[in-house]
Amino acid sequence: MDIMKSPIFKKKYNLAWKIVGAMLLLIIVSCSMTIDSIVQPASVNGGDVLPVTLNVTIAVNKGQTSNFMVAVLVPKVWKAAQNTHITFTSDITAGPQPMTVIPAGTPAPQGGGLDWPTLLANKVGNGGNLLPDYEWVAFYSNAGYAVADNSTIHVTVSITTKTSPDNLLFKLGYCVANSTDGLSSSDRYGSYFSSCFQVNGTGDLIDFCNPQLSTIDPRTSFDNDIITVTFDGGVAPTALDNASQVYLCISGITTVGDSLSVCTQTDQTKMNPLGLNKWQKDIWPRKLFNLTDNQHLAGLRYYFTDAGGNNKVGYGGGSAPFSYTFKCQ
């Protein structure tokens, strides 16, 4: 009996071909991107320009013509789409190559109809930023570039973005990809999240990095918005650890300096339990403080109390109130 015609040999032969075929396919179509290193200051002053350099390696086995994509994860308040400038240099181009912001809503390649910001949030994530006021902003190179088979390209990306005057801590994020592969698999793009980056600005600290006893969402609002006040008793031990009900004790500070207080334990101030000693209340400040047409709030000062109003928790768990400033930039 010819051994090559035996069923066992045929089965192993077929399996071997399948494995080789799959490996060839992976090799042929692979185009990997990595962010090798990043140069970013640890902090800047509020309103200053933040300069960042990304060193990227692109390894291509099968030639393609694509636009280069760079995305940044930044606080929304920076308005990065208007205030960010990105160029790059590379082994295969001469001089700085300009990039332009991709309008939100533009479908990303192989993204199932999702646009770049949504796809980046789903696939790459938020880097552990704890407040939801961040956004991915994506840029395409103005030109497409033909890349030869089996080539390795080194790219240096220069990003400058003007920060807002706000005082904040944030974990910046970066992603590089191309307009053909998109984020179709994890080896087709490179991503990087920084440790906590600080802007030494003005106003209340907006801390995206560390868990907070209390937050207000959205960070930017006026008194005619609905704002969500959250108390997270799981962050640190407080006088309300054993409270079965938590209430808001809040003062609105008007633009002319008057203080309007709502500090009775009623349904109007009762926080809703979310579990794990976390509580939340959505309020409409204009209604809560019965503001007249000519009255406007500049900020809020608030505490959390138990049902009796005796145990009171303020900023850092202490006796000073939490504070919030109404602003819209």
Place this chain on the structure above:
Amino acid sequence: MKKLIFLFAAVCAAGFFACRPERLATPSEPVKALSGSWQIIKATRNGTDITSRFDFSHFRINFSDSSYTIDSLVPFIVNRNGKWAFDDPTYPFNLNFTATDSTMKSSPLLYPVTNGQRNVIITFSPGCSLNSYQYTLQKAN
């Protein structure tokens, strides 16, 4: 022969009057009817659903021919009663509100039918312009 000529003329006349040009009716876009009282059945702020977290249940906006009134105000595109109008009565893309003693405010308008119920979806910023609210309105019973 005269009979034949008469018959021929009669057939021609019948044929001539039998053929009238067909007048095709131009398809017309249904009029978007807003008259009545509408309630909020869904509310989002910056994409997050806040319908169950804030009491929208008593809010009503009552549209008549060109006026509206609001009961139990919540953060909305306008704060007072006033006039309303579509940007284009036949193909409206925006719903315009002009509250008494105020300038006109405009909201993008969607007018879908969901589960057999006509909905009106409007998008606006009642406070800070960085915050976008979307309310889905449905006729109140």
